[in-house]
Amino acid sequence: MSITSPTSTLWVAYGSQGRVAGTVRRTEDGYIVTMAAADASVGTYPSMEIAKSALHSHMPPGSDWPMFREH
Numbered sequence: 001m002s003i004t005s006p007t008s009t010l011w012v013a014y015g016s017q018g019r020v021a022g023t024v025r026r027t028e029d030g031y032i033v034t035m036a037a038a039d040a041s042v043g044t045y046p047s048m049e050i051a052k053s054a055l056h057s058h059m060p061p062g063s064d065w066p067m068f069r070e071h
Helices: 048-057
Strands: 009-014 020-027 030-035 043-045 067-070
Touching: 009 048, 020 048, 030 048, 043 048
Parallel strands: none
Antiparallel strands: 009 020, 009 067, 020 030, 030 043
C-alpha cells in the first residue's frame, strides 16, 4: 500500500475584516490564485510566496496583508 499526497491543496485568504479575499490552490501545474467572487483565476505561479504576493496585489490599495488558512 502506498500513500499519495493530494493533487491539490487550498488556502483561503482572509482580509483584515475577516472577509474572504481569495484563494490559492496548489496543483501539479503551480499555485492558482483566484480572487473572491471572480469568474476566473488571476494566474498560476511557481511558488506559494509568489502566489500570496499576487493575491495581495489584487486586493484594494492599502489593504493589509491577508491571513492565509489551509483548508
